[in-house]
Amino acid sequence: MTSQTPRAIALFGLVALLFLGTGFFQSWNVALTIFNMGLISAIMALGVNMQWGYAGLFNVGVMGFVALGGLGAVLVSMPPNAEAASAGGLRIAIGLVLGAATVVAAILAYTRVPRFGGWIVLAILLVGFIVFRSVLDPGVEAVEAVDPASAGNIGGLGLPVLVAWPIGGLLAAGVAWIVGKTALGLRSDYLAIATLGIAEIVIAVMKNEDWMARGVKNVIGLPRPVPYEIDLQVAPWFVELATEFGADPVTASTIFVKLAYAGLFAVVLLLLIWLTQAALASPWGRMMRAIRDNEVAAEAMGKDVTARHLQIFVLGSAVVGLAGAMMTTLDGQLTPGTYQPLRYTFLIWVMVIVGGSGNNWGSVLGGFLIWWLWVQVEPLGALLMNGITAGMADGSWLKGHLLDSVAHMRLLTMGIILLLVLRFSPRGLLPER
Amino acid sequence: MEPLNALVAFANFVLVPATAYGAQLALGALGVTLIYGILRFSNFAHGDTMAFGTMAVIMTTWGFQALGISFGPLPTALLALPVGIVACALLVLGTDKLVYKFYRTKKAVPVTFVIASLGVMFVMNGLVRFIIGPDDQLFSDGERFIITARDFKTLSGLDEGLAIKTTQAITVVVAIIVVAILFWFLNKTRTGKSMRAYSDNEDLALLSGINPERVVMYTWLMVAALATIAGTLYGLDKSFKPFTYFQLLLPIFAAAIVGGLGSPVGAIAGGFVIAFAEVTITYPLKKVLGYALPESLEPDGLVQLLSTDYKFAVSFVILIIVLLFRPTGLFKGKSV
Numbered sequence: 001m002t003s004q005t006p007r008a009i010a011l012f013g014l015v016a017l018l019f020l021g022t023g024f025f026q027s028w029n030v031a032l033t034i035f036n037m038g039l040i041s042a043i044m045a046l047g048v049n050m051q052w053g054y055a056g057l058f059n060v061g062v063m064g065f066v067a068l069g070g071l072g073a074v075l076v077s078m079p080p081n082a083e084a085a086s087a088g089g090l091r092i093a094i095g096l097v098l099g100a101a102t103v104v105a106a107i108l109a110y111t112r113v114p115r116f117g118g119w120i121v122l123a124i125l126l127v128g129f130i131v132f133r134s135v136l137d138p139g140v141e142a143v144e145a146v147d148p149a150s151a152g153n154i155g156g157l158g159l160p161v162l163v164a165w166p167i168g169g170l171l172a173a174g175v176a177w178i179v180g181k182t183a184l185g186l187r188s189d190y191l192a193i194a195t196l197g198i199a200e201i202v203i204a205v206m207k208n209e210d211w212m213a214r215g216v217k218n219v220i221g222l223p224r225p226v227p228y229e230i231d232l233q234v235a236p237w238f239v240e241l242a243t244e245f246g247a248d249p250v251t252a253s254t255i256f257v258k259l260a261y262a263g264l265f266a267v268v269l270l271l272l273i274w275l276t277q278a279a280l281a282s283p284w285g286r287m288m289r290a291i292r293d294n295e296v297a298a299e300a301m302g303k304d305v306t307a308r309h310l311q312i313f314v315l316g317s318a319v320v321g322l323a324g325a326m327m328t329t330l331d332g333q334l335t336p337g338t339y340q341p342l343r344y345t346f347l348i349w350v351m352v353i354v355g356g357s358g359n360n361w362g363s364v365l366g367g368f369l370i371w372w373l374w375v376q377v378e379p380l381g382a383l384l385m386n387g388i389t390a391g392m393a394d395g396s397w398l399k400g401h402l403l404d405s406v407a408h409m410r411l412l413t414m415g416i417i418l419l420l421v422l423r424f425s426p427r428g429l430l431p432e433r
Numbered sequence: 434m435e436p437l438n439a440l441v442a443f444a445n446f447v448l449v450p451a452t453a454y455g456a457q458l459a460l461g462a463l464g465v466t467l468i469y470g471i472l473r474f475s476n477f478a479h480g481d482t483m484a485f486g487t488m489a490v491i492m493t494t495w496g497f498q499a500l501g502i503s504f505g506p507l508p509t510a511l512l513a514l515p516v517g518i519v520a521c522a523l524l525v526l527g528t529d530k531l532v533y534k535f536y537r538t539k540k541a542v543p544v545t546f547v548i549a550s551l552g553v554m555f556v557m558n559g560l561v562r563f564i565i566g567p568d569d570q571l572f573s574d575g576e577r578f579i580i581t582a583r584d585f586k587t588l589s590g591l592d593e594g595l596a597i598k599t600t601q602a603i604t605v606v607v608a609i610i611v612v613a614i615l616f617w618f619l620n621k622t623r624t625g626k627s628m629r630a631y632s633d634n635e636d637l638a639l640l641s642g643i644n645p646e647r648v649v650m651y652t653w654l655m656v657a658a659l660a661t662i663a664g665t666l667y668g669l670d671k672s673f674k675p676f677t678y679f680q681l682l683l684p685i686f687a688a689a690i691v692g693g694l695g696s697p698v699g700a701i702a703g704g705f706v707i708a709f710a711e712v713t714i715t716y717p718l719k720k721v722l723g724y725a726l727p728e729s730l731e732p733d734g735l736v737q738l739l740s741t742d743y744k745f746a747v748s749f750v751i752l753i754i755v756l757l758f759r760p761t762g763l764f765k766g767k768s769v
Contacts, residue, residue, distance in 0.1 A: 056544075058547070182757065186756055186760075188544050189474070189543070190756055192475065193475070193683075193686045193687070193752065194752070194756070196686075197683055197745060197752065198749070200680075200745040200746075200749070201743075201745060204742050204743055204745055205743075207742060208742050340676075341679075342555070342558065342679070346551055346555065349548075349551060350551075350555075353548060405563045408563045408566075408567070409559065411556075411558050411562065412556055412560060413559075414555050414559075415552045415553065415554070415556030415558075416555075416556060418548075418551065419532060419549065419552035419553070419556070422545070422548060422549055422552060
């Protein structure tokens with residue numbers, strides 16, 4: 001790390017300049033909005049870096065774990081819906097337990113029964129599925145019938161939203177454990193396809209199971225860990241503070257709220273960096289890198305490669321889930337319809353590769369830099385396009401088309417950045433060593 | 434019990450759509466499997482390659498329509514196919530030269546190619562959205578149906594109708610022709626044989642004087658043709674939307690892996706397995722069972738095993754089952 005420190009400082013300084021520039025030339029509100037999402041992106045990149053950089057696991061199901069974290073946040077922090085819970089909550093709970101029991105029974109039958117195992121498994125799954133649906137479906141109907149226009153879901157636990165963050169991470173970790181148990185034995189390409197599929201399934205479930213978090217009807221108005229702008233604007237102490245700085249209380253309140261979020265997120269990020277750096281420098285970190293660089297040799301040294309892979313897969317997914325819960329909190333809503341793999345999976349991968357896989361600081365750098373670019377490419381592209389089309393006749397077809405297409409510049413730019421870094425600096429901006 | 438009606442209902446809602454969809458998936462999976470067999474990586478940009486080829490076809494179709502050229506009862510897009518294939522071929526050959534060739538000469542590990550293909554995916558996706566926009570495009574013209582449900586009812590006197598869309602029939606016919614040409618090419622021509630040799634054993638192929646760059650070039654040309662045809666057929670049958678094509682990646686990969694990556698026969702089988710599973714499991718079978726079973730056993734519910742939004746889950750579950758129990762796929766593919 002020591003020989004790289006000047007480089008790291010220079011690059012982080014550059015990113016800081018980008019954000020400061022945004023503040024001075026656009027507005028501090030915009031700069032802080034980008035910065036907050038940059039903090040979350042950095043945490044997601046850290047999670048992916050744990051899987052890819054430490055252990056070489058090619059997980060392209062990031063989107064699924066982000067969404068699971070968001071789901072966790074909703075289920076923990078939303079106020080309880082007693083009516084719905086009494087209408088069908090018990091049935092749903094029993095149904096889910098039965099479903100899980102079916103799968104466990106099938107796995108046990110497959111591993112324990114010596115003959116006709118396949119048929120027994122098939123029979124168990126078939127009967128289990130029918131029983132599962134017949135118990136679950138009436139419960140789901142009952143829950144969804146309760147005030148469908150504004151609720152129609154089982155509600156949450158009503159706990160503080162900060163508690164929801166680690167629980168979102170736990171939820172993602174739990175699913176990652178199941179995924180890892182089945183898919184981690186596969187070689188890298190297959191693992192990639194498997195995780196890609198899991199992410200799509202998670203999103204499909206969240207879109208369709210309205211009883212859980214209202215599906216595509218979206219959950220809005222999540223409780224916030226920071227005060228509301230409206231309350232701040234009428235609080236005497238805040239108005240006084242704002243006038244002291246010579247700012248308009250309305251603008252000041254929005255900036256104050258964003259700063260509060262930034263503070264919370266920064267605490268989480270710093271904690272995670274500290275933990276991951278310590279882990280990477282520990283014997284455990286050395287073992288992980290040894291496994292990544294040469295699985296066979298590590299196995300010969302008595303390391304349980306599969307178990308370590310499962311461990312890091314679960315840990316990395318938990319970090320991504322935590323970031324997902326934080327993002328849902330920041331947005332104040334859960335909108336399963338907006339989760340797209342290009343934005344929530346592949347963009348995070350660009351951050352990790354560009355930042356430098358295997359290097360935690362690199363991932364953080366990549367998170368901030370790429371997120372800033374992702375947001376700013378659009379206004380920059382608009383400027384560029386205005387320049388290009390300035391000489392064209394007004395109302396011409398090409399001019400209109402070019403100006404309309406600016407919105408799609410960001411995908412193109414991200415692809416080109418990824419390809420350029422991969423070609424000319426394959427170890428990223430901040431290489432591992 | 435009315436077995437004939439049950440059969441017709443099944444054909445109308447499951448057999449015909451699934452066959453067309455299966456043919457489209459099979460063509461897509463053939464492209465993926467060719468790249469995997471010869472270039473030895475999973476190409477994440479394949480969905481977007483299909484989108485690009487289809488986009489070129491759509492724009493040519495518009496041009497033809499503006500000029501008043503049509504293909505009679507068949508969609509004009511079929512006439513535009515060659516143009517689309519050429520455009521797509523130029524794109525993939527260009528990508529190969531700019532991106533993949535560097536890693537090939539360096540003998541980079543497969544996962545580097547996969548990550549590079551992620552970058553290519555972004556660029557192609559952006560390019561397509563940039564040129565044609567992210568919205569739905571309908572470009573099918575000509576006759577819509579070979580036989581409509583009502584005509585079938587009057588003809589046969591049954592209660593159930595059977596509709597066959599022109600695009601469904603075209604899909605199957607074109608797919609058969611393309612697959613026949615592909616297998617003839619791979620098995621009978623010198624270039625095809627050298628491609629198979631290269632796929633089987635790279636070193637031995639190089640030793641016997643096969644020019645690797647030539648093999649790679651032919652592979653990309655075939656991939657471009659397959660991707661454009663698959664994309665156009667899918668677009669004619671349903672509609673063209675860049676994001677949908679990106680999402681097709683999952684069933685296409687599932688088809689290629691289920692069949693055995695690197696095995697062309699497997700890709701075709703896999704395509705149909707995935708398509709039939711998706712359509713059967715997400716279609717409400719009430720109507721079919723209502724006709725097929727005696728009245729006392731008629732189901733009350735819809736007998737829809739899973740809602741249509743879970744179709745990804747179906748391809749995925751099949752994929753996992755095959756990977757766990759037969760890691761090389763139904764037809765022995767590669768397992769590097």
